[in-house]
Amino acid sequence: MGYQAHFRVWRGDADGGDLHDFTVEANEGEVVLDIIHRLQATQCGDLAVRWNCKAGKCGSCSAEINGRPRLMCMTRMSEFAEDEVVTVTPMRAFPVIRDLVTDVSFNYEKAREIPAFSPPKGVAAGDYRMHQVDVGRSQEFRKCIECFLCQNTCHVLRDHEENKPAFAGPRFLMRIAELEMHPLDSLRENTGADRTEVAQQEHGLGYCNITKCCTEVCPEQIKITDNALIPMKERVADRRYDPLVWLGNKIRRRRT
Known part of the structure; x- marks a missing residue:
């Protein structure tokens, strides 16, 4: 009716x-x-x-x-x-x-800035092997349909135009988290770049204050904040401020 x-x-x-x-x-x-x-x-x-x-x-x-x-x-x-x-x-x-x-071209520009998946050297594409538990860790993030609703609702982008050059937004920080969780991604071994540090220093992870507004509007119900952004922020904090991690890195550098 x-x-x-x-x-x-x-x-x-x-x-x-x-x-x-x-x-x-x-x-x-x-x-x-x-x-x-x-x-x-x-x-x-x-x-x-x-x-x-x-x-x-x-x-x-x-x-x-x-x-x-x-x-x-x-x-x-x-x-x-x-x-x-x-x-x-x-x-x-x-x-x-x-x-x-x-005009959502901002998002495609940010996508191009993220280092692509870097496979291990000496392993052919058909020979990649992963445990199902590793597949499951990042499978959720691959459901993203790139509607950019999370980008739109994130107040770091929505209310502060001046932040856009330095902040990739939740969709692309989630992409970095997905690659960082991938057991075959060898960006660090191949290039020396660490994805967590790239997220922090080049894509503005520190701007995110985990209000979870991106998660709330996601039509695919991806837990962007809880499963991607918070764990990555925790790893940044561990590497920079955990005294045991700092000591371990110091010892490792001396040995090399």
């Missing part, structure tokens, strides 16, 4: 814009993206919106719905009362291109 839904959608571009009110038909079982598509088809054919799979797996339709970063295709209309105004705005942490479409 259908009803008339009340939507408030941001329209504009990089030079500015405003919220516009619409009344549009909504039907049982629909999601916010369905309503946006109907709005395009019936009232504003030039409304810009990014989407692809409509199944919560491509990460394309990220937006802010009633102020919360969400996927439009995974936000059911049944979550809202029929007389409630549903406000849809673009992600706030990234520059607006037009309407609900933002």
Whole structure:
């Protein structure tokens, strides 16, 4: 059974814009993206919106719905009362291109800065072997669909534009944690670089104050803070401030 839904959608571009009110038909079982598509088809054919799979797996339709970063295709209309105004705005942490479409190229730039997986020397790709327990440690992080909702909600990026050059954000710190947990990653042996120190010194791990807002908005329910960021911050603290670790490193350096 259908009803008339009340939507408030941001329209504009990089030079500015405003919220516009619409009344549009909504039907049982629909999601916010369905309503946006109907709005395009019936009232504003030039409304810009990014989407692809409509199944919560491509990460394309990220937006802010009633102020919360969400996927439009995974936000059911049944979550809202029929007389409630549903406000849809673009992600706030990234520059607006037009309407609900933002420029997320910042994220791809950060991705390119992270050292790639570095396999052990002398081992062919088909000869890699891992225990299932090692696979399981980082399997969770590979569920990431790169919707960048975690990047958008992280206040280090969202509220402080000046931090962006020095801070990779939760998605890419999680990527470093995933590689650091990989038992076959030999970046340190191959290049001398330590992934934990790279995260701290080059990608701003120290900026993160573990508010867990990134975990709260993740559509894949990845425990970004608890399972990636906090353990990596703990390893940084151990290496820098644990007196036993410091003494062990000192002895090791003397022997070499």
